[in-house]
Amino acid sequence: MTGSAIVVPIMLPLLAATLTFFFRRGAITMSLLTAAGTIAAVVVLSLEVMDQGPLSYTIGGWDAPLGIELYADGLAAVMLLMSAFVGTAITVYAAGYFSGKPAVARHFWPLWMFAWSSLNVIFLSADIFNLYVGLELMGISAVALLTLEGERDALTAGMRYLLVSLLGSLAYLLGVALLYGTFGVLAVQEIGEQMFPSPATWTALALVTAGMALKTALFPLHFWLPPAHSSAPSPVSALLSALVVKGSFYLLLRLWFDVFPEAVTPAAGQLLGILGAAAIVWGSILALVQRRLKLLVAYSTVAQIGYLFILFALLTPEAWSGGVYHALSHAFAKAAMFMAAGTLMHALGNDDLDTLDGSSERFPLSVYAFGLAGITLMGLPFSGGFTAKWLLLSAALETGQWWYVTVVLFGGLLAAGYLLRALAHLLTPTPTVKVQHEPARGTEATALILACVALLLGLVSAPILELLQVGAPLGSMIP
Amino acid sequence: MASPTNTRLRRVLIRVPAALLAASLALLLGWSVVTLPEPATGLTGLVDAEMENSGVDHPVTAVLLNFRGYDTFLEVGVLLLALVAVWSLYLAPADRDPETAQTPVLGLLVRMLVPGILVVTVYLLWAGTSRSGGAFQAGAALAAAGELLLLAGFVRGRFRRERLVRFALAGGFGIFLALGAGFMLLGNDLLEYPPEFAYGLILFIEGALTVSIGFTLAALFFGSPLEAPEVEK
Amino acid sequence: MTSVTLYALSGMVVVAVCVYGLVSYPHLIRKILAINVMGSGIFLVFLSFSRRVPGENPDPVPHAMVLTGIVVAVCATAFALALARRVHEVTRSSYLPEEQDPPEEAG
Numbered sequence A: 001m002t003g004s005a006i007v008v009p010i011m012l013p014l015l016a017a018t019l020t021f022f023f024r025r026g027a028i029t030m031s032l033l034t035a036a037g038t039i040a041a042v043v044v045l046s047l048e049v050m051d052q053g054p055l056s057y058t059i060g061g062w063d064a065p066l067g068i069e070l071y072a073d074g075l076a077a078v079m080l081l082m083s084a085f086v087g088t089a090i091t092v093y094a095a096g097y098f099s100g101k102p103a104v105a106r107h108f109w110p111l112w113m114f115a116w117s118s119l120n121v122i123f124l125s126a127d128i129f130n131l132y133v134g135l136e137l138m139g140i141s142a143v144a145l146l147t148l149e150g151e152r153d154a155l156t157a158g159m160r161y162l163l164v165s166l167l168g169s170l171a172y173l174l175g176v177a178l179l180y181g182t183f184g185v186l187a188v189q190e191i192g193e194q195m196f197p198s199p200a201t202w203t204a205l206a207l208v209t210a211g212m213a214l215k216t217a218l219f220p221l222h223f224w225l226p227p228a229h230s231s232a233p234s235p236v237s238a239l240l241s242a243l244v245v246k247g248s249f250y251l252l253l254r255l256w257f258d259v260f261p262e263a264v265t266p267a268a269g270q271l272l273g274i275l276g277a278a279a280i281v282w283g284s285i286l287a288l289v290q291r292r293l294k295l296l297v298a299y300s301t302v303a304q305i306g307y308l309f310i311l312f313a314l315l316t317p318e319a320w321s322g323g324v325y326h327a328l329s330h331a332f333a334k335a336a337m338f339m340a341a342g343t344l345m346h347a348l349g350n351d352d353l354d355t356l357d358g359s360s361e362r363f364p365l366s367v368y369a370f371g372l373a374g375i376t377l378m379g380l381p382f383s384g385g386f387t388a389k390w391l392l393l394s395a396a397l398e399t400g401q402w403w404y405v406t407v408v409l410f411g412g413l414l415a416a417g418y419l420l421r422a423l424a425h426l427l428t429p430t431p432t433v434k435v436q437h438e439p440a441r442g443t444e445a446t447a448l449i450l451a452c453v454a455l456l457l458g459l460v461s462a463p464i465l466e467l468l469q470v471g472a473p474l475g476s477m478i479p
Numbered sequence B: 001m002a003s004p005t006n007t008r009l010r011r012v013l014i015r016v017p018a019a020l021l022a023a024s025l026a027l028l029l030g031w032s033v034v035t036l037p038e039p040a041t042g043l044t045g046l047v048d049a050e051m052e053n054s055g056v057d058h059p060v061t062a063v064l065l066n067f068r069g070y071d072t073f074l075e076v077g078v079l080l081l082a083l084v085a086v087w088s089l090y091l092a093p094a095d096r097d098p099e100t101a102q103t104p105v106l107g108l109l110v111r112m113l114v115p116g117i118l119v120v121t122v123y124l125l126w127a128g129t130s131r132s133g134g135a136f137q138a139g140a141a142l143a144a145a146g147e148l149l150l151l152a153g154f155v156r157g158r159f160r161r162e163r164l165v166r167f168a169l170a171g172g173f174g175i176f177l178a179l180g181a182g183f184m185l186l187g188n189d190l191l192e193y194p195p196e197f198a199y200g201l202i203l204f205i206e207g208a209l210t211v212s213i214g215f216t217l218a219a220l221f222f223g224s225p226l227e228a229p230e231v232e233k
Numbered sequence C: 001m002t003s004v005t006l007y008a009l010s011g012m013v014v015v016a017v018c019v020y021g022l023v024s025y026p027h028l029i030r031k032i033l034a035i036n037v038m039g040s041g042i043f044l045v046f047l048s049f050s051r052r053v054p055g056e057n058p059d060p061v062p063h064a065m066v067l068t069g070i071v072v073a074v075c076a077t078a079f080a081l082a083l084a085r086r087v088h089e090v091t092r093s094s095y096l097p098e099e100q101d102p103p104e105e106a107g
Helices: A005-022 A027-052 A074-097 A102-124 A128-146 A152-183 A188-194 A199-216 A225-231 A234-259 A266-288 A293-314 A317-348 A364-378 A384-398 A402-427 A443-459 A462-468 B004-034 B044-054 B059-067 B069-087 B104-127 B135-151 B162-186 B195-222 C003-024 C028-050 C060-091 C102-106
Strands: A055-058 A069-072
Touching: A005 A027, A005 A055, A005 A069, A005 A074, A005 A102, A005 B069, A005 B162, A027 A055, A027 A074, A027 A102, A027 A462, A069 A074, A069 A102, A074 A102, A074 A234, A074 A317, A074 A443, A074 A462, A102 A128, A102 A234, A102 B069, A128 A152, A128 A234, A128 B069, A128 C060, A152 A188, A152 A199, A152 A225, A152 A234, A152 B004, A152 C003, A152 C028, A152 C060, A188 A234, A199 A234, A199 A266, A199 B004, A225 A234, A225 A293, A234 A293, A234 A317, A266 A293, A266 A402, A293 A317, A293 A384, A293 A402, A317 A364, A317 A384, A317 A443, A317 A462, A364 A384, A364 A402, A364 A443, A384 A402, A384 A443, B004 C003, B044 B059, B044 C060, B059 B069, B059 C060, B069 B162, B069 B195, B069 C060, B104 B135, B104 B195, B135 B195, B162 B195, B195 C060, C003 C028, C028 C060
Parallel strands: none
Antiparallel strands: A055 A069
16 A cells, blocks of 8 residues: 555545446445545555655656656645545535435536546646646536536536636646747656746746636636535535635646746736735625625635735745645635535525524534634634634744735634624524424534534644645745 | 617727737737747657557557556546536437438438448557557547437437446446556556556557547537436436 | 747637637637637647657657647537536526627517
8 A cells, every 4th residue: 555545546536436427326335435545545645745755656657757747745745635534524415415316416426526536636746737637627527516406506607617617727738838848848846947937938827827816716817706606506615615726726836836936026926915915805895795695605715715825925934834724724614614504505495694594593503613614714713724824924024024914814804704794693593493404414513523623723733734844845834 | 778889888898808818918929939949849759768668659649548648547537527517417318300310311321321430440449559540539430420320310319228328438437447556456556557468458448448438429419318317316 | 930830829829819709709609619719729839849849750749638638628618518508498598697698688
């Protein structure tokens, strides 16, 4: 198993995708076994990375640059852990959510397995063209999952998302073409070593950045995200907000720090930082005025994505770690939040904030999960979000860019505003709460566990931050 | 609702910035092409050096199946994914009734063409080892035969032998996956085959892929899943 | 200018024209076509690069990437067309809600 653990997170979900496509029965069992196997492999891999440093794996016996290699450093390991654990929770939640909907579930399982493997393909790939194939695998499966229930809003949102996603991938592919035209290789490491500023490499940088910013929904390219994330089936909303946007963000992070460092200018990093800051303010303000819970949570994702981009402006080891840690804790918190919101919406018929008045009496677990996840998103002390923001804040002070301090703190206040507004509705005592469906078994507990993990990430951050430093591009933040 | 002037104004407001965007993009892209460093480098030398170890005679096939076989593997995955994605939409079947679809000429033409296409399929598959060709070209030809049969109403999109069709659709990817990962138990890398069997295994995988690609492309063309949603409920 | 550069430039122009088409035309089929043809423009750029390398034979790696890219593009286009058909079945419109074409609005 040693050394080969790296292929399991890719191959096991692909095997499950094939089997769940072929066999009519047993999809949930196969998916749960896949989840268990993936977690085991990812934990083994993370321990190996911690122990031996970054790992490379040649596929087919052909070394890069002729062949394609997989590469796992601390960043890849942390992203794999995120995808394995949040993915397992999505699997459990979906098993309950899709019970009683066999025609939808029939396609959900293979599509979800494809989506899961595509994330791991992206996290592990060390080849820029292979990353393109991974991106398309992720984009198509994400949209198909979103349109699965065939509702009107989801179909139009999915159509828009698909066009945006394909445009983003093609911009990336054109960037790959220019890089191959310049360097004649496709391996991330080789291009990074040879990188020099030139019109072609700048254009490639611009194409890749624009494409990934579009797919990650960075302000002002976020227009497609709120309708898509809010109209999806709830397990899929959780998947899209928690994991899929992180896939394209990860790619951008990899490329900026491993491929383009010699071509990137500080001004370009500042541009991303400023857009990130604008996303925090704009997304939060729109979240404040939403009337529907899932839309509120989706606009909160627009705002939270903003924090990820501040690291490009700060460019210190702390900022880099803080940004990645924010991606990690946001994944757990946002998945929990969408799951809890989905449970309430399913139980009470719709997700209008007024309809949800008094949910806490009937569904205390879900409301509790929503609240705990909110603590991380607000960045209150001892939560995962607090650790991430602390690192970003100290980096901003260290580099003298105090305006990012203001934005991060102001963003926390706005988050408190929109989340407390939602919680106020959920906690309003109401004499009659009309329950239309009882929540499926395990769905409420899954959301609560995820929200607790998001909190725990603040208390036990040391080992994860240590793992993250393995092969970190800006150097270790731990002396 | 929208007055003509309003519409025209809205169109101009979209198209003028779009044209400016496209023009500046064209200039930027053109500038980066003409300033590319000379002489260009590529992977030709490395491919040539490793050709004899690849087991095939055509450099593009060697890149597709050996050096970058992982890309090809994932791309077959994308194909199966696209099929599940299209099926999940439950489009209405576009079955053709032979009575109305077939004119005497069409019926006869399809009867004559399909056997010929099958021969071309086998040729393209075999040609892939030494010249242009391979599983995708062969699969595309096979799909053309399938589409002709569907369009002429010889074949319906809903089959009673559903399991068999599913195997034809997913078998290529499944076999690729099983063999690519299976030899890891003998200590090989992912998608690395024991040299003594490599040629035979690659040809076998290519054959399975041809069938699956042909069926999948035809199924994508047809659009509707094997069973209607209400059948399952 | 060599013919190889000309091919690459043509590919780039195709990409730019498709960006214009994607943004300007609201009909979904036109948007899907714009995406599809944009892919072909990029493939043209790849293929021209395979000839930039000095030597007798073209570089096979861009050819292989284009073959992979074509299959991925076929898959994306197939799904996009099926989705557009489904959108039409449900909404009776071939436009995204924010881009309803005026004649349809009037009718």
